[in-house]
Amino acid sequence: MPGNAFGHSFRITTWGESHGPEIGCAIDGAPPGMALSEADIQPWLDRRRPGQSRHTTQRQEPDQARILSGVFEGQTTGTPISVVIENQDVRSKDYDAIKDKFRPGHAEYTYWKKYGHYDHRGGGRSSARETAMRVAAGAVARKVLDHLLPAPVSIRGALVQMGPHGIDRACWDWAEIENNPFWCPDPAAAARWEGFLDGVRKAGSSTGAVIEVTASGVPAGLGEPVYDKLDADLAKAMMSINAVKSVEIGAGLSAAALTGEQNADEMRMTGDEVEFLSNNAGGVLGGISTGQDVVVRFAVKPTSSIRTPRRTVDRHGRDTEISTKGRHDPCVGIRAVPVGEAMMALVLADHLLRQRAQCG
Amino acid sequence: MPGNAFGHSFRITTWGESHGPEIGCAIDGAPPGMALSEADIQPWLDRRRPGQSRHTTQRQEPDQARILSGVFEGQTTGTPISVVIENQDVRSKDYDAIKDKFRPGHAEYTYWKKYGHYDHRGGGRSSARETAMRVAAGAVARKVLDHLLPAPVSIRGALVQMGPHGIDRACWDWAEIENNPFWCPDPAAAARWEGFLDGVRKAGSSTGAVIEVTASGVPAGLGEPVYDKLDADLAKAMMSINAVKSVEIGAGLSAAALTGEQNADEMRMTGDEVEFLSNNAGGVLGGISTGQDVVVRFAVKPTSSIRTPRRTVDRHGRDTEISTKGRHDPCVGIRAVPVGEAMMALVLADHLLRQRAQCG
């Protein structure tokens, strides 16, 4: 079974390479009778679009989504929604100089080992370009959640660490994430990151980051034990994003150092509602949502394509050096924020439909 | 689609509750003509079995696996391999006192929200008892890897942190993990943990842990871009284990703080072989194995069932307190080691079969 689809009851299949004519996806399982147009998708794509500040790649693409099927007279029909984006501003020539060399940290070597050959132009299928379709599909997933649930689910992402520099969680302000080019909720941290990232870029280097995505308003009861747990599917979803190296739910890695007393999210009644006094669980217990915020965090490694020369080998089995000149993000973590949000939306929409199937 | 199966080409479906008569699994996809008997499974189950030291639950069960199908005259036939284990020493009465109360951090509350009712005896389906079947199936997965690959794959797990206490990686010695009750590769750390865990247990408390699982000898080329990446499936596999709150591949979370130069695993030729000079990637690039060690780390939260009273609510919507008296592991991370190894084996076997389908 090939691996280009995600989800079961709400299922997307994506296709396309970085330097091909188009990329696209087929989104299957959306309920019928749901209002949908390109205007529902475009704002989310715009958030991911490169070239919006000096801190991301200067590739300029309108990334205009077109819906080719599944919508009739402004409403979903229940049949597959095909969304495509044309690739523009591809500079395949940028890659000619290094086409035989394996960039350390890049997928070229493994694609070559797996498939015997590969599309070297911009990473081909392994390019982060593919994540544009995740964002487009995620926009449809958000609509599904809105359409089916009595109250809105709010899915928001933020950059909480750039390189070694974290934020002050006490200063967290969601309103701030639109005010800086980093989706940073702590304005003081954002200010410091400007200079840090300028330095990284000018040095021809790159840096990693940590992203946190929160979904508020998720009803209790989503998630399928014991393998398709909500958190297991979130872990897969986030780890499938390019360059991600860790995923945490709630207290995450730090839970290892806690005692049972510290970690327990105690419960009290508030009127007829159960209230949790903390959220170390990150909104998931036994793989099923609790009704609290679902909180996921993931770390992104530094961009592999850097100007600083690195030792590597080429396709002919010769030692060589490589220095990547193209237009690359010095910190891919920034543009991973809307992608992480989209994956959260996709996982929730899928589990909502699965929950409806079995539990009504 | 319900969630009790794992894998695609090598696929397991598990069933059973902690306090039911039996637990079992159907393992489908193993190649025919492979020698297999209970003796291939039992040693791995024995490693996971409780009651082997004072540091794990005192529930005493032989956990004797029986193969009911799929093997004829000592060889696999290519049809489903059914493995069952009888539940013994179940003390369902232990749970009567708390049957209406939700243990903080436990799945009872979410099962109740999802399904409307649940088997309160020992956690029912949400119990870590289910992981015995993962270990049994993982033993078969190891056999599949051995049967199909020219050289053996070695899958080994270790506890690398207990509560706040880590190991000294410079002292890592795989031979040591059999010499202490913690699967700890650093004997000095293991000695310190003895006292620490005795204290935790006597205090009626519990503690978290971090487990690292390494697979050596994995051929390059396993993993299906772009959603069923090898690391994405490993993340799902590990996060689906009870109590796991984070998953990391290679450098993991720490990669966020690195520069591109530091993180790049440079490459050189050694004779005809490509050699990586480091392994921050954890053996996976672009979702596909590189041929280096595949390295996964996951954090386990402290056991939710503790003697210390915690505030909670009951099924009737009343505030109450809970103190769990049963026989619980003070650190579930210990027994999670063989489970993590098993999940690694299951993911690798599945991806090996998938690779054979497409790439021969």
Added chain:
Amino acid sequence: MPGNAFGHSFRITTWGESHGPEIGCAIDGAPPGMALSEADIQPWLDRRRPGQSRHTTQRQEPDQARILSGVFEGQTTGTPISVVIENQDVRSKDYDAIKDKFRPGHAEYTYWKKYGHYDHRGGGRSSARETAMRVAAGAVARKVLDHLLPAPVSIRGALVQMGPHGIDRACWDWAEIENNPFWCPDPAAAARWEGFLDGVRKAGSSTGAVIEVTASGVPAGLGEPVYDKLDADLAKAMMSINAVKSVEIGAGLSAAALTGEQNADEMRMTGDEVEFLSNNAGGVLGGISTGQDVVVRFAVKPTSSIRTPRRTVDRHGRDTEISTKGRHDPCVGIRAVPVGEAMMALVLADHLLRQRAQCG
């Protein structure tokens, strides 16, 4: 992906061989809170059980189903329902004389080509013994339909042709199917079949048959275009039953000879209800149920195991003859009736859950 599972949202995985210790299945996706016990399953198994008349195999087995998981305090929990049946009265020795010979029409040759070796005792996994688990799972599927739908769905099967001898459809009386050993709705035909089948059996021969299964009360709207159509899944379900060689929906093969005017099921309003004036469609249009009776017919070939010697080859590549002496049904179509009913129930339950996921 191996092939021992059926269904998506309501999914069964079966395991076990004819002459192994047990056969079983894991049934996943049943809604929680549904009353279920062995007493819901046993009557359906009893209908399929061999040895109830001189017209079926004389193998004597109680075929007692045991539920090992997924039910707590008499109600489904939403977790997998494991059902097992012990194999008794296996006479593996019966097969020793022919163990190296391929029975024409039997699966031994193809299992041997596919898997390299096989369990020759009673057909191993290819035996119709496996269909007992379909019947057990079908009983649970019937419960799911009853539990979720406002009005009952009635699923009934009948033998409509034995060998060359059909029934008179004008004499169809459902009440008659319990009054003869053939599930024949036409008593006059049933009487004729007695003598016919006695002759076949005494001659050491066998005969084919045609079965028709009808589901009444199926709501409109079940079925997933364009590949998982309701009728496509029914075709797969029925063709997957041992010895089935054709599947028809509604008018079936005879529709080829009709004109568009004849074939059209015209529609009229009866009060607020749409009424169809005929049912050539067999209750399915565009792959989706219309609300009319869903009607499926399938043909079963004559039993391959016959006493009359046939030319064949053996595993060593030598020409030989074979005559099968064991206890075989002279007409496997009889016991295929409850199996066909079960497959109808499984398909409907799966599609009902899938419909709930997307369309609520």
Added chain:
Amino acid sequence: MPGNAFGHSFRITTWGESHGPEIGCAIDGAPPGMALSEADIQPWLDRRRPGQSRHTTQRQEPDQARILSGVFEGQTTGTPISVVIENQDVRSKDYDAIKDKFRPGHAEYTYWKKYGHYDHRGGGRSSARETAMRVAAGAVARKVLDHLLPAPVSIRGALVQMGPHGIDRACWDWAEIENNPFWCPDPAAAARWEGFLDGVRKAGSSTGAVIEVTASGVPAGLGEPVYDKLDADLAKAMMSINAVKSVEIGAGLSAAALTGEQNADEMRMTGDEVEFLSNNAGGVLGGISTGQDVVVRFAVKPTSSIRTPRRTVDRHGRDTEISTKGRHDPCVGIRAVPVGEAMMALVLADHLLRQRAQCG
């Protein structure tokens, strides 16, 4: 799980409506390094294209396939192959007069019951237009078979019955199918059909047909017992084609009337090869290919869209009449021939990959 995908290891997902801007599919699982271009697909699409004789719909479309991904420098990369076709010559206005009326035998009624609304223009998603993508994907599947197998597999379809008029099997000549507009292997029958179909068309009526598809050169061992049998998947594949009402394998329905002696395909050694003396099995035993020709037959009902008025109801619950004026095939069975061939290729390619996964 929605239903717009087919296959597991070789998997297609199709999208698009009859009167939308484009239709397309994503083909996933093709081996890398396989030569592929539009020229491999176009000839098969041309065979299915309407408007090639007076006997099919006069809709004129070039049906030019474009490959948008998955191929680099003329070779497959192992990533999804996206194929699209632009819709041209759509006359949506043709449907305005009947947009509120349900055509008997058509999917409009059931789509409306399932989804609440539907695209009435040309049947939307339920249109046979979708089968163009099956043919495109089937062309890729044929390439996969050629690429992976040592000897070519020949997949050929023929019309063997039109309305009540069958062929003389003694006159079967594969070379004839290109010499008449019906893919008829019996030239005398084809000549008679010309006049018959002219009469049907002029009467504003329609007629059904029977198609037979044969695959020669299929290796023994393909098929996954016990649910994903090769014949079960073929039954699903064919029944999923628009208007199909029956599927038969080998002797099919007529096997019901045979004795065990007649039905048995006896075996003899011819040198080192096993030879079957007949092929009632249609090349499949126990769900697995025998190495003989795989033979599938399916019946297509007469086109539902006819000029002769029929009684029906409308969306507002009123009795009415309908007469369909558009450009419709008087016998959809003709164009179903290349579609049936394509489905055969898709099933074989999927099972070949699945066989490689488990059995190498």
